[in-house]
Amino acid sequence: MKPLQSIVSALCLAASLSAFPALADSKNNTELGFVGSQSCAGCHDQQLESWTGSHHDKAMELPTKDTVLGDFNNATFMYNGITTTFLTKAGKYIVRTDGEDGKLTEFPVDYVFGVYPLQQYLLPLSKGRWQALSIAWDARPLNEGGQRWYHLYPDEKIDFKDPLHWTGPYQNWNTRCAECHSTQLEKNYNAQSKSFNTNFSEIDVGCEACHGPRPNTHKPGREKGTGRG
Numbered sequence: 001m002k003p004l005q006s007i008v009s010a011l012c013l014a015a016s017l018s019a020f021p022a023l024a025d026s027k028n029n030t031e032l033g034f035v036g037s038q039s040c041a042g043c044h045d046q047q048l049e050s051w052t053g054s055h056h057d058k059a060m061e062l063p064t065k066d067t068v069l070g071d072f073n074n075a076t077f078m079y080n081g082i083t084t085t086f087l088t089k090a091g092k093y094i095v096r097t098d099g100e101d102g103k104l105t106e107f108p109v110d111y112v113f114g115v116y117p118l119q120q121y122l123l124p125l126s127k128g129r130w131q132a133l134s135i136a137w138d139a140r141p142l143n144e145g146g147q148r149w150y151h152l153y154p155d156e157k158i159d160f161k162d163p164l165h166w167t168g169p170y171q172n173w174n175t176r177c178a179e180c181h182s183t184q185l186e187k188n189y190n191a192q193s194k195s196f197n198t199n200f201s202e203i204d205v206g207c208e209a210c211h212g213p214r215p216n217t218h219k220p221g222r223e224k225g226t227g228r229g
Contacts (some may be wrong), residue, residue, distance in 0.1 A: 034184045034213045037206040048207070056205035058115040059181040060122075063093045067112050069119045070137035070149065077135055077149040080157045084135055086149070095123060095133060100167045102160040111203075113173075113181065115139065117146070122173050123166070128196035130173040134158070134166040174198045183209040 040048050051057055061067040072086045072093050082104075084097040093109035107123040110130060114120055119137045122130045134153065140146025158164050170176065174196045179185050183202035190197070201208075208214065 034201040034208050036202055037208070039214070040207050044207075051207065055115060056209075059113075059204045061112050061203065063109045063112050063121075068093055068109070069112075069115070069139050070121070071147075075149065077151070079135065079151045080159060084149075093121075095121065097133070097135075097166075098160055100125065100160060113177070125167060127194060128174070128198060130178075130198075131166050132171045132173055132177060134164075134171060181205065184213075 037048065037051065058067075070086060072088050075086045077084045077086075082098045084095065087094050087096065094106050095109060096104055096106045099105040099107070109121045110124050111122040112119055113122055113132060116139045119139050121133045121137075123133055125131055135149055135151050138146040138148050138150055153164060156164070160167060162168065164170050174187055174189070178187070178198060178200070182200040182204065183206040185200045186198065188197040188199065189195075
């Protein structure tokens with residue numbers, strides 16, 4: 001090889017390695033891990049304080065008296081001939097509405113989704129699926145027309161046979177919503193059984209959802225769904 005060709009080849013190799021740092025430094029890449037937003041405290045206290053209670057922090061939460069905004073005091077909502085009831089039983093939030101077969105069924109609220117200007121509720125179905133109920137809570141103040149249940153498709157007549165129904169594919173959390181509302185999401189879809197085993201490292205949009213994993217000396221356990229079989 002001529003000297004000039006050797007120099008050009010060396011420069012090209014150097015450029016390619018700098019363009020792909022993950023390949024150039026695989027050891028450093030393996031030391032990265034998701035450790036959770038609270039691990040940012042100490043070095044980034046101000047940023048963590050700003051994030052806490054933000055829409056990112058409240059992108060998805062477990063249902064409690066502090067996180068559920070909707071009226072679950074036996075409130076009812078009529079849509080397309082179906083009366084949906086929002087109630088509580090033994091401290092759990094329940095929605096009685098039409099299921100996959102069109103029959104009234106009681107579903108537990110497993111997660112609350114979002115906080116403002118609306119809040120939706122994730123209900124479990126078989127094969128590890130979570131579905132976003134199409135009846136949402138208007139979280140705006142009463143004087144702005146809020147504090148009420150409303151349907152996302154008020155001018156359409158959607159029943160259980162329609163893919164836009166809350167039990168259908170277009171309202172599926174695993175494939176349509178989860179990736180943007182949680183951190184380090186893994187859908188874990190099994191094509192053979194047509195089921196999900198979705199999990200995430202952090203339930204909401206944590207610091208590492210945007211900034212990526214940080215170097216760490218331990219890796220925390222991942223949160224895992226409790227998909228119904």
